Amino acid sequence: xxxxxxxxxxxxxxxxxxxxxxxxxxxxxxxxxxxxxxxxxxxxxxxxxxxxxxxxxxxxxxxxxxxxxxxxxxxxxxxxxxxxxxxxxxxxxxxxxxxxxxxxxxxxxxxxxxxxxxxxxxxxxxxxxxxxxxxxxxxxxxxxxxxxxxxxxxxxxxxxxxxxxxxxxxxxxxxxxxxxxxxxxxxxxxxxxxxxxxxxxxxxxxxxxxxxxxxxxxxxxxxxxxxxxxxxxxxxxxxxxxxxxxxxxxxxxxxxxxxxxxxxxxxxxxxxxxxxxxxxxxxxxxxxxxxxxxxxxxxxxxxxxxxxxxxxxxxxxxxxxxxxxxxxxxxxxxxxxxxxxxxxxxxxxxxxxxxxxxxxxxxxxxxxxxxxxxxxxxxxxxxxxxxxxxxxxxxxxxxxxxxxxxxxxxxxxxxxxxxxxxxxxxxxxxxxxxxxxxxxxxxxxxxxxxxxxxxxxxxxxxxxxxxxxxxxxxxxxxxxxxxxxxxxxxxxxxxxxxxxxxxxxxxxxxxxxxxxxxxxxxxxxxxxxxxxxxxxxxxxxxxxxxxxxxxxxxxxxxxxxxxxxxxxxxxxxxxxxxxxxxxxxxxxxxxxxxxxxxxxxxxxxxxxxxxxxxxxxxxxxxxxxxxxxxxx
Amino acid sequence: xxxxxxxxxxxxxxxxxxxxxxxxxxxxxxxxxxxxxxxxxxxxxxxxxxxxxxxxxxxxxxxxxxxxxxxxxxxxxxxxxxxxxxxxxxxxxxxxxxxxxxxxxxxxxxxxxxxxxxxxxxxxxxxxxxxxxxxxxxxxxxxxxxxxxxxxxxxxxxxxxxxxxxxxxxxxxxxxxxxxxxx
Numbered sequence: 001x002x003x004x005x006x007x008x009x010x011x012x013x014x015x016x017x018x019x020x021x022x023x024x025x026x027x028x029x030x031x032x033x034x035x036x037x038x039x040x041x042x043x044x045x046x047x048x049x050x051x052x053x054x055x056x057x058x059x060x061x062x063x064x065x066x067x068x069x070x071x072x073x074x075x076x077x078x079x080x081x082x083x084x085x086x087x088x089x090x091x092x093x094x095x096x097x098x099x100x101x102x103x104x105x106x107x108x109x110x111x112x113x114x115x116x117x118x119x120x121x122x123x124x125x126x127x128x129x130x131x132x133x134x135x136x137x138x139x140x141x142x143x144x145x146x147x148x149x150x151x152x153x154x155x156x157x158x159x160x161x162x163x164x165x166x167x168x169x170x171x172x173x174x175x176x177x178x179x180x181x182x183x184x185x186x187x188x189x190x191x192x193x194x195x196x197x198x199x200x201x202x203x204x205x206x207x208x209x210x211x212x213x214x215x216x217x218x219x220x221x222x223x224x225x226x227x228x229x230x231x232x233x234x235x236x237x238x239x240x241x242x243x244x245x246x247x248x249x250x251x252x253x254x255x256x257x258x259x260x261x262x263x264x265x266x267x268x269x270x271x272x273x274x275x276x277x278x279x280x281x282x283x284x285x286x287x288x289x290x291x292x293x294x295x296x297x298x299x300x301x302x303x304x305x306x307x308x309x310x311x312x313x314x315x316x317x318x319x320x321x322x323x324x325x326x327x328x329x330x331x332x333x334x335x336x337x338x339x340x341x342x343x344x345x346x347x348x349x350x351x352x353x354x355x356x357x358x359x360x361x362x363x364x365x366x367x368x369x370x371x372x373x374x375x376x377x378x379x380x381x382x383x384x385x386x387x388x389x390x391x392x393x394x395x396x397x398x399x400x401x402x403x404x405x406x407x408x409x410x411x412x413x414x415x416x417x418x419x420x421x422x423x424x425x426x427x428x429x430x431x432x433x434x435x436x437x438x439x440x441x442x443x444x445x446x447x448x449x450x451x452x453x454x455x456x457x458x459x460x461x462x463x464x465x466x467x468x469x470x471x472x473x474x475x476x477x478x479x480x481x482x483x484x485x486x487x488x489x490x491x492x493x494x495x496x497x498x499x500x501x502x503x504x505x506x507x508x509x510x511x512x513x514x515x516x517x518x519x520x521x522x523x524x525x526x527x528x529x530x531x532x533x534x535x536x537x538x539x540x541x542x543x544x545x546x547x548x549x550x551x552x553x554x555x556x557x558x559x560x561x562x563x564x565x566x567x568x569x570x571x572x573x574x575x576x577x578x579x580x581x582x583x584x585x586x587x588x589x590x591x592x593x594x595x596x597x598x599x600x601x602x603x604x605x606x607x608x609x610x611x612x613x614x615x616x617x618x619x620x621x622x623x624x625x626x627x628x629x630x631x632x
Numbered sequence: 633x634x635x636x637x638x639x640x641x642x643x644x645x646x647x648x649x650x651x652x653x654x655x656x657x658x659x660x661x662x663x664x665x666x667x668x669x670x671x672x673x674x675x676x677x678x679x680x681x682x683x684x685x686x687x688x689x690x691x692x693x694x695x696x697x698x699x700x701x702x703x704x705x706x707x708x709x710x711x712x713x714x715x716x717x718x719x720x721x722x723x724x725x726x727x728x729x730x731x732x733x734x735x736x737x738x739x740x741x742x743x744x745x746x747x748x749x750x751x752x753x754x755x756x757x758x759x760x761x762x763x764x765x766x767x768x769x770x771x772x773x774x775x776x777x778x779x780x781x782x783x784x785x786x787x788x789x790x791x792x793x794x795x796x797x798x799x800x801x802x803x804x805x806x807x808x809x810x811x812x813x814x815x
Contacts, residue, residue: 032763032777036770036776080766082766226763230722230723230765232761232763268761268762269763270775305664308704309704309705325661328702328703387722387723387727388726392768393766417727433722466722466726468726480725
């Protein structure tokens with residue numbers, strides 16, 4: 001392609017795309033997060049300000065560009081959502097954060113016309129208080145290894161030409177024109193790529209199992225039903241680089257001999273659905289999808305289906321049922337979908353992130369892919385870092401990176417509820433969502449990989465990492481996940497349906513002060529039973545958050561049970577508010593504030609609370625100016 | 633329009649369903665996209681429409697109701713004009729999404745069981761995760777995402793909508809079309 005000279009794609013240098021020196025480019029993050037913070041207003045403002053500054057705005061990618069032209073484009077999620085809307089200026093390599101429409105005129109005047117940096121819009125590292133000019137000196141980005149995500153923040157997801165100009169669909173062409181299905185399967189197997197959706201099954205083995213099936217009809221499904229609360233890496237890839245997903249699907253289809261593919265996207269991601277549909281239409285228009293792919297005479301179809309809100313549909317066999325128009329309930333395996341899947345035909349289901357790795361493996365070769373990560377878990381993994389850390393967002397790091405690196409160096413450290421750095425505040429990290437477990441301070445130096453996590457009772461899962469500070473009650477966290485899995489249990493297996501309900505009731509007993517030693521024993525026993533007695537991943541892993549918190553925070557459970565006390569004060573039922581008789585001045589403010597009339601006392605005499613009437617709402621403690629109400 | 637005879641209204645209603653069914657070639661395998669399109673049209677899945685769909689696809693009504701009740705996105709009861717969805721994913725939960733939910737319930741007189749206000753103006757729902765965890769806690773009102781929300785700001789947003797609704801300037805046509813969707 002002759003146009004490739006105009007823009008050279010250089011992943012890893014931090015800039016992503018460098019253009020010819022004279023063509024400046026302004027890239028606005030248009031992911032869900034930045035859009036919510038008003039990115040579109042900023043975009044419109046840029047359009048008019050650039051034009052009124054006498055510069056020409058180009059919205060479409062063109063081979064020829066003049067010196068006074070500024071290319072304005074939207075990108076997918078750059079993963080630093082909390083600081084959005086994000087605006088990058090390349091080739092200057094500047095990243096502006098929290099940009100408002102009012103700031104645009106200044107950026108156009110200072111940066112686009114005079115080449116100066118607008119200092120106040122730069123990101124300030126909360127630890128060092130230093131301003132960061134761009135990605136290279138921003139600890140959040142500089143310490144990551146962005147491979148899948150690199151293009152997400154720079155390519156215009158709605159412009160297929162940009163993807164093609166940066167080497168897109170080259171791997172798909174290679175797969176169709178130069179390689180045999182056996183070779184593709186072998187390349188993926190050699191790379192050691194493992195499923196990024198949770199289980200970590202070797203992708204090459206899955207493909208090979210489907211390839212050897214003797215069937216004229218086969219299917220490839222992309223699992224974009226990212227249901228784990230707290231994980232959003234698949235959303236970002238579908239929104240930011242949808243063509244990489246389609247290319248991965250095409251290669252997978254070629255590898256197993258399928259000509260129909262389907263992307264199943266979670267209904268809560270309307271923007272991802274829209275971008276995927278747009279990308280499929282563009283690929284059809286360019287003849288990349290269609291009847292005669294790359295002149296090989298082979299056909300390739302891609303459909304986008306929106307889920308209807310059922311977490312269990314992330315499970316392969318449940319997803320197949322859902323696509324077939326049934327209730328999304330899993331069925332026993334074997335037969336595995338690779339043998340008998342959608343409409344009884346051999347089917348492979350791969351996660352979005354897995355597929356996004358595929359084209360790169362074909363381009364750079366399995367050895368380069370394997371050169372980072374650990375021997376058992378090669379490559380990079382994207383984690384969604386959220387919760388009580390300074391920098392929340394998407395973090396792509398090689399497998400084997402320690403938790404300490406992610407939480408303290410990339411995440412910028414643990415924060416309190418108000419968002420201020422809390423140096424000694426680290427309590428735990430919940431990894432892998434409702435199927436995963438907790439990691440404690442002892443695990444900060446554990447290299448994160450499939451096997452190492454399994455050995456401590458957690459799992460990579462889809463990669464949700466929720467950091468929690470000392471103010472978080474671990475029993476309540478376990479209850480939160482149990483409530484989620486209980487609600488999402490499809491009801492097919494008795495132990496999952498009834499067991500999760502009972503586990504939830506037992507946790508309520510702990511939280512509300514009705515528990516004794518038996519409750520704890522029963523929680524463990526039932527937890528193990530649910531693991532063994534459930535068919536699919538949902539039930540098998542549902543007790544993990546409970547068992548893992550019981551393993552590492554046993555003393556907190558025991559405090560709840562034997563001392564009827566929650567050290568964080570989050571469990572309201574265990575609170576016993578009392579008025580400090582020495583501090584109380586008898587002003588009567590608390591009497592007025594109490595909604596149940598539980599407080600009584602003479603004026604200027606210490607008041608007291610009647611525990612029979614008290615509903616532990618905390619209104620008295622909020623009202624008291626001298627903090628005489630204690631224990632709430 | 634408002635005085636249109638009920639019979640005609642009903643016929644019109646099923647006309648839309650027919651066109652949706654035709655678009656999906658009346659295949660039972662397309663049941664979920666069909667129900668999604670119907671819900672998009674009516675904001676919920678009216679019972680008589682579901683039985684009509686079952687007959688048209690030649691499947692038992694139990695199959696259609698089974699699917700409609702399985703997935704969280706399908707509503708069998710009409711929703712309010714403005715749907716407020718509070719994210720209670722892990723990130724939002726640890727960043728105190730529940731106080732936001734409670735504040736809204738208190739403000740609107742709704743509860744976990746009774747999600748819609750009596751005047752059919754608001755429906756309050758919780759969702760597991762909207763994938764905007766970087767902005768936690770998150771509230772979505774009519775597809776518009778609001779990040780880093782506090783109970784006070786959530787209540788203020790509701791007040792804003794109420795104030796807009798009270799304004800007589802909202803065109804009659806707009807109101808009518810909103811009502812029509814709740815047939």
